[in-house]
Amino acid sequence: MSGSMNYKLFIDGAWRSGRSGTDLPLINPATEQEVGRVAVASASDLDDALRSAQRNLMRWSTTPADVRGELLVKAARILKGTAEAAAAALSKEQGKTLAEAKGEYARAIEMLEWNGAHAGKLSAAFLIDDRRVLLPEAIGVVAAFTPWNYPAVLNARKLAAGLAAGCPVILKAAEETPSAGVYIVEALQEAGIPPGVVSLVFGDPPMISEHLLRSPVVRALSFTGSTPVGKQLAKMAAGNLQRCVLELGGHSPVVVFEDADVAKAVSAISAYKFECAGQSCNAPSRILVARPIYEHFLAKLVQAAEEIKVGRPDDPETDMGPMANARRIAAMARLTGDAVDRGAKVETGGQRIDRPGYYWAPTILSNVHPESQVLREEPFGPILTVAPFTTIDEAIEKANATEYGLASYFFTESPELQKRMISSLSAGAISINHLKGVSADAPNAGVKQSGYGYEGGVEGLRAFQNLKLVNATKALAVG
Numbered sequence: 281m282s283g284s285m286n287y288k289l290f291i292d293g294a295w296r297s298g299r300s301g302t303d304l305p306l307i308n309p310a311t312e313q314e315v316g317r318v319a320v321a322s323a324s325d326l327d328d329a330l331r332s333a334q335r336n337l338m339r340w341s342t343t344p345a346d347v348r349g350e351l352l353v354k355a356a357r358i359l360k361g362t363a364e365a366a367a368a369a370l371s372k373e374q375g376k377t378l379a380e381a382k383g384e385y386a387r388a389i390e391m392l393e394w395n396g397a398h399a400g401k402l403s404a405a406f407l408i409d410d411r412r413v414l415l416p417e418a419i420g421v422v423a424a425f426t427p428w429n430y431p432a433v434l435n436a437r438k439l440a441a442g443l444a445a446g447c448p449v450i451l452k453a454a455e456e457t458p459s460a461g462v463y464i465v466e467a468l469q470e471a472g473i474p475p476g477v478v479s480l481v482f483g484d485p486p487m488i489s490e491h492l493l494r495s496p497v498v499r500a501l502s503f504t505g506s507t508p509v510g511k512q513l514a515k516m517a518a519g520n521l522q523r524c525v526l527e528l529g530g531h532s533p534v535v536v537f538e539d540a541d542v543a544k545a546v547s548a549i550s551a552y553k554f555e556c557a558g559q560s561c562n563a564p565s566r567i568l569v570a571r572p573i574y575e576h577f578l579a580k581l582v583q584a585a586e587e588i589k590v591g592r593p594d595d596p597e598t599d600m601g602p603m604a605n606a607r608r609i610a611a612m613a614r615l616t617g618d619a620v621d622r623g624a625k626v627e628t629g630g631q632r633i634d635r636p637g638y639y640w641a642p643t644i645l646s647n648v649h650p651e652s653q654v655l656r657e658e659p660f661g662p663i664l665t666v667a668p669f670t671t672i673d674e675a676i677e678k679a680n681a682t683e684y685g686l687a688s689y690f691f692t693e694s695p696e697l698q699k700r701m702i703s704s705l706s707a708g709a710i711s712i713n714h715l716k717g718v719s720a721d722a723p724n725a726g727v728k729q730s731g732y733g734y735e736g737g738v739e740g741l742r743a744f745q746n747l748k749l750v751n752a753t754k755a756l757a758v759g
Contacts, residue, residue: 285316285369287458289325289482290465292332293475298483299324304455309375309602310592310637318458320483326450326491332476333421333448334497340477341418341446345403352396352440355464355471356389362463363389369459370432371593375602375638376556378594381432387720388436388464394720395440395741402741403446410755415748418446419523420499422744423492425452425485425513427505428604429559431460437720437735438502439464439478445744447500450479452488456604489513496520500744503527504561506658507684507729525733525743528726529658530561530686533679534715535669535701538570540691542577544713549664549689550584552715554642557603558662561730562687562709562717565659567666568675574668578646581666582627585642590633602638603661612640612661615654619665622649629662650681658684672700680706685727689715 285306288295297303299322306316321329340348359366367381374381405415424438431454442449453461465480481488492498493516500523503513507528517524536545553564569577593601603609609632616630629643643663648655654665669675679688688707692698698712708725709718718724723739725732734740750756 285459287316287462287482288319289321290462290469290478290480291325291329292479293469298322304482306373306456306458307605308372309604310372312636312638315372318455318482321481321488322483323487323491326481326488329450329479329481330421330492330495330497333450333479336474336476337418337421337448339474340443340448343446344400345444345446346400348444348446349396349399351468351471351473352392352399352444355467355473356392356396358470359385359392359464359467360389362467366432366459366463368594369463370457371601373457373459374428374431375593375604377598377601378596380555381593384430384432388432388460390720391433391436391440395444398738398741399444402444402738403745407756411752413750413756415750416445416742416745417748419744419746420447421497422447422449422500422502423452423489423498423522424449424502425489425505426454426461428454428456429556429561431457432464434504435461435464437740439468441735441741442500442502442744443468443473443477445741447744448477448479450481450492450498452481452485452492455482458482490516493517493520493522498522501525502735502743507731510731523733523743525735526731527561527724527735528686528729528731529660529684530563530726530730531566531658531682531684532562532564532687532689532707533566533568534564535675535679535688535690536567536569536573536577537675537690537692537694537697538572539693540570540573540713542573542580545691546577546580546584548715550581550588553664554585554588554600554662557600557640559604559608559660561658561660564689564715565664566655566678567664568669568678569666570675571668571670578627578644578666581664582644585628585644585664588642590639590641592637600642600662603640604638606638608661609638609640612643612659612663615657615659615661615663616643616645619645619648619652619654622652624648624652624665627666656682672697676701676704680704683729686730687711
């Protein structure tokens with residue numbers, strides 16, 4: 281990859297500038313300085329991507345699944361060899377620490393490896409009984425849209441599952457973190473993915489999404505991002521009955537019961553929350569603590585937040601880098617100001633750090649009014665609210681009080697209470713006595729306003745397949 285940080289489109293097996301000749305600035309969030317340019321796709325560029333994907337659909341879908349899988353595993357090995365440089369570029373573009381960026385690329389490599397290893401098995405026909413068989417077939421061309429917060433792992437997740445299933449993929453990656461898409465597509469290209477099977481585009485998100493989803497060539501949409509945008513895309517996809525996989529917003533609670541190990545809970549919450557400056561849909565945002573231990577827990581959490589070293593992402597001593605852009609700083613100021621106006625107490629943080637870059641101090645809010653915006657919309661930043669609860673029913677009610685249902689967490693050693701919380705929490709994923717993200721081998725999905733459809737694991741690959749039912753009058757052989 282060129283060191284100029286001028287990123288191009290990848291269409292029909294070739295890197296090229298956008299036909300319009302325009303590009304976008306690439307800003308380093310730690311300095312607020314421009315560090316590169318990103319090509320903008322025109323409508324004709326998108327038409328080229330659609331034509332090349334459709335032209336190569338039959339070629340790729342009929343490529344033996346084991347061969348498809350081998351190419352993905354090979355791409356994973358190639359990406360592993362460039363991971364150091366890729367992580368450095370991601371850190372500079374997004375603001376996460378270099379250690380976080382390296383960890384993200386390790387997960388991206390895992391996504392490619394897992395889907396590659398399972399492509400053959402999950403594309404094989406299987407019997408229902410001796411006269412009925414299901415034949416997995418590629419659904420068709422996939423349009424994938426990814427955000428800037430975890431671009432390496434999300435780009436890899438969507439590309440790997442779609443390609444393993446036999447689908448060409450047009451990836452609209454985030455303009456603010458273009459290198460992640462480029463490094464992964466370069467690895468796929470070097471591994472031998474045929475031209476036209478993968479396209480990478482950047483540009484004006486509304487124009488690109490409308491243009492791609494208006495085309496009947498696209499048979500599936502995979503999107504990770506905010507709930508409002510996800511709803512808009514789902515409406516567009518309805519016009520052509522395109523299958524949707526939507527991983528949308530979150531507002532994850534953590535319930536800490538009286539028997540919990542406070543030190544362990546505080547450490548786990550702080551580490552997971554302030555990774556990526558809190559810009560994760562799975563990050564905890566609302567902490568509910570049993571009243572007898574509330575003051576002790578709050579003091580320990582504030583101490584942990586104040587010990588976080590905020591600084592340049594390339595400094596190995598840094599625990600938390602800047603936020604990704606000026607929009608997130610404005611959102612933090614708005615949410616904090618609204619909460620304080622309604623009576624909240626800022627236990628620590630609560631303001632932008634006075635230095636170049638989009639830095640916001642780790643923030644703990646207590647006594648937050650139920651109508652505060654920070655409890656109603658996804659904070660997507662380094663803000664935690666903390667509140668006491670008296671009864672288990674109250675804890676469950678407050679934990680489920682938002683329109684979101686992506687992830688929930690709780691801490692207790694009681695087996696009976698664990699069973700009750702598992703059955704009562706309304707979320708796609710629940711973690712007990714720790715906080716954990718999404719691995720390559722497990723399906724992940726939200727409920728309520730957090731989306732639908734699965735990513736990861738068997739179900740994530742199946743999202744890009746049709747299961748053709750074959751009935752016969754005599755016994756069938758599968759092989």
